[in-house]
Amino acid sequence: MNKYIIIMFLIILFSKETISTNQSISYNLLYEDELLVAIAKVESKLDSTAYLKSEDAAGILQIRPIMVKDVNRILKLKNINIAYTLNDRWNINKSVEMFNIYTNYYTKMVGNKERIARRWNGGPNGHKKKSTISYWNKVKKILESDWIKEINLKSTNI
Numbered sequence: 001m002n003k004y005i006i007i008m009f010l011i012i013l014f015s016k017e018t019i020s021t022n023q024s025i026s027y028n029l030l031y032e033d034e035l036l037v038a039i040a041k042v043e044s045k046l047d048s049t050a051y052l053k054s055e056d057a058a059g060i061l062q063i064r065p066i067m068v069k070d071v072n073r074i075l076k077l078k079n080i081n082i083a084y085t086l087n088d089r090w091n092i093n094k095s096v097e098m099f100n101i102y103t104n105y106y107t108k109m110v111g112n113k114e115r116i117a118r119r120w121n122g123g124p125n126g127h128k129k130k131s132t133i134s135y136w137n138k139v140k141k142i143l144e145s146d147w148i149k150e151i152n153l154k155s156t157n158i
Contacts (some may be wrong), residue, residue, distance in 0.1 A: 009132060035113050038142040039120055042135065047091050061099055062118075071098045074105045112137040113143065 036048075043062035044050035052063060057064045063106045065086060088094040099120070106124050107116050117139040118132040120127075126132045142148055 034143060034148050035139070036096065038139045038148060039099075039117055041142050042138045045094045048090065048095075058086070059095050059144060060092055061089075063095060063098060064091040067098065067102065071101050074101055114140070 002059065027069050040046050040060050043057075044060050046060060048060040050060065051058050051061060055062075055064055068084050068086055075082060084094060084098055088098070103116050103120065114136050115127045118127040118129070119135050121135040122129045122132040
């Protein structure tokens with residue numbers, strides 16, 4: 001795994017900067033950064049070049065075409081005149097932006113890590129699907145691991 005990609009991903013996450021569109025509407029990294037790191041670890045082992053051909057899932061967050069389409073629909077509803085492309089899934093910054101747009105739209109309960117993770121995995125109603133419980137258990141295991149605590153300690157030194 002390319003260590004440079006992991007370092008860049010962590011810098012993006014832990015910089016605490018606001019991700020802004022060019023339409024003056026901003027999306028903050030509302031959810032704990034460690035949740036996003038845990039989801040990326042489950043999805044791609046933090047590999048921005050990961051690709052699952054059977055689902056056409058690409059990038060560090062394994063974004064599928066339907067997710068790009070839904071994010072663009074959300075932006076259009078909010079009268080934001082930008083659109084993501086399938087190629088944007090390979091870009092860590094744009095993947096994080098899409099994650100935040102999607103989760104901000106569908107998850108009103110900030111801090112409910114399980115709901116966020118299960119919706120990311122199973123769509124807008126993913127938190128109600130039995131099939132997403134095992135996904136949440138994987139994310140939760142990472143959140144409770146020493147590995148994630150180590151990253152949090154290191155991130156304060158970036």
